[in-house]
Amino acid sequence: MSKNLRIWTAAILLVIPAVLIYFIASTPLENAPPPEEPEQEAKVQSFPEDYDWIPLPDMDLKNPGNMYELPSLTTEAKNVLDLRSLSDHQVQVNGEDVTGKDSYPLTVETISDEDFITLTVDGKNHHIRTLPQGLSGYTVDNKGAEDGFYYFTYGDYIVKMNASGQIVYYKNLGTAYSFDFKLNTTEDGKKYYSYLVQNRTEEKVKVIGYQTTKAVIMDEHYRVVDEVDSLIPTDLVEPEPLENHDFLLLDLGHYVVSSYYAETVTNIPAHIQQKPGGANVMAAYLQEIKNQEVIWEWKSTEYPEFYEQSVEHNDFTNEHAAYADYMHFNAITVDPGDHHFVVSFRNLDSLVKLNRNTGEVMWILGGKGDQFGLTEEQQFRRQHKVSVLSDGSLLFFNNGNVLPVAPYPIVPEEDPLRKEQAETTIVKVRLDEENKQIESFESFPTGHFSATRGSVHMLDEDQNIVLIGWGSGENNEEHFTEVNLNTGEKLLTFYPHDEDLISYRVYKFAE
Structure with missing residues (x-):
């Protein structure tokens, strides 16, 4: 072999491994996890x-x-x-x-x-x-509730109270329109308090069950660290205040918020009676924001199949109300199993799972669009506050309305529905989501009826102990009750000093 040939051969042998190493390093592996995003400091407001x-x-x-x-x-x-x-x-x-x-x-x-x-x-x-006098005079009957703290709204106040009935924190917000006061714990163990409070006194749309609000986030010392008083504008929405039903804090600067939009739509199916030229409806809107950027959004009017699934406030002729609140969003939670959203729409009598990436409807439980074959006895009505338990079961507050609260549909005086007795129940259901089947279904009667609002918070899954916030509580003097669903035993009952005070939601946490 000549000297020049030996040199070229050696060079090629050196180059080929380098090229292979570069190629392998530059080619993504099919099953490799996506690269982690660098940690970013939360973009939140600063306060004096x-x-x-x-x-x-x-x-x-x-x-x-x-x-x-x-x-x-x-x-x-x-x-x-x-x-x-x-x-x-x-x-x-x-x-x-x-x-x-x-x-x-x-x-x-x-x-x-x-x-x-x-x-x-x-x-x-x-x-x-x-x-304060506005908090004085309540009664707490503890018959075995374990230590912990109850979070609730009470007149103009948000309140944190221990199991002995002693208030450890209160704040007068200057309005009875405050909602969803709770403790949030992030994945890295940080604690934040949050609540929603009315931030605009004039009604955006009359005779609609929403309030315009802002979200307030406080640290563990009750110092405000962030506020969210408007949606971030997108192609679907303009800047608007939040609405009052729910707020998810996933981390500081990472939230799921909601609002409602008055719209005139022309995509209602033709066989549904509607206002010529376009019907006025209330669109439900959900937005996930992180560091002041929208990373997911969903608007109900983009999904016309829901119009004919509505059971209340669905006059698309607009003869009985200026706008049809045909969906009425009232709760959202993250399914920890797959991280998609489970959403409650009161006026559909349905829980709906929404894909957190695409927004597509993954399934519908309950109501006219039910995909799981609920029996007549299993059907629920006007439900609130859904959560996902550790075994994947859904837990929610079934208001159980027989008659509509909204101005439409109109139930004639002679209709047999008017003689039916409405009762609120607590429902726990486990789904086979892939095959759209019910694996287990339990409904716990309460002996009470709450036509609007209300909540249920699981405290002990092994013993089936829950905390019930009674909402409007038409036939109930209790503001909230901790109860063993298996036995019916009441472990703690809170009686307000004024029975006209309404508990929107109530939570209990260990701290």
Whole structure:
């Protein structure tokens, strides 16, 4: 072999492995997992230092002895009082001199009718209730409920209360239209509180069961760390306030929100009686946002098959209501098994699974569009608050309406439906989703009826212990009840001081 040939052969032998290594490294493996996205810091709003300071009441400083209240208080963290309104006065809080300070971190041991805060201004004592009158007078009957904390809305307040009936946190939101106060725990163990609160007092559309709201997210010390007061605009929607039914916090800056849209549509099937030229309907809209970007959205009017599945508020002629609220979204949850969404639509009598990637309808349970062959005895009506249990079962609050609440359809006076007795039940059902079959179905009677709202939260799957929020509770004085579904034993009952107060939802968590 010549010297030049030996050189070329050696070069080729060196190059070929390098090319192969590059090719292999550059070719994606068919079964390789997708590359992980780099961790991004959550994009959330920033708030000034004094955003969560608690303002002092407007006091008559010349006349001591009056009793006052604070808009918020907790026994679990420092309560930062805003003292700036008393900057020109000598001030003590519970005997401690705070003159000249802008704020004061107050520690409160208990919140009760017997405990007060003494605010001394220029030598005169003024007293502040730890428990506002608007929260006083409730009754808690604990007959074996384990320790934990109940989260609920109560008049103008959001409230966290322990199993002994002692409030450990409250906040007056200035409106009875607050919803879904709860504790959220992220995958990495971080804790956040969240709630929805009315942010626009005028009705967007009259005689529709929605409120315009914003979502408020607080850290474990009750400091606001983010707020969501509008949808992010897309090709489907303009910026709009959220609505009140549900809010999912998956992580800080990662949320699932909802709204409703008044639309005139022309895609209703021709065999359905409708307004010529287009019917006015309420579109249900869901949006998943992460770091202020929309990563998934779904709008009901893009799926015309649902028009004929509606059972209430479905006058598409618009003769009985300006807009047909034919779907009425009221709950959403993530199925931990496949990470798709299970959604409740009250006016379909249906739970619907939506693909989290494509938005396609994966299945429908209940109502006219039922795909699982529910028997007449298994059918549910106007349900609320669905969740997925550890074995994949669905748990939900079946309001059980017989008559519509909406202005349409109209039930004649002589209709036998008017003589039927409505009852709310708690339903637990396990599905064979692939074959569209019912694997197991349980319905637990409650002896009560709630025509609107209401919730159920599973506390102990082994013993079947749940917490029921009674919603409108037409024939029930209880605000919420912890109960063993197997035995019917009531472990804890909360009675409000005013039976007209309505519990939208209630939760219980260990902390």
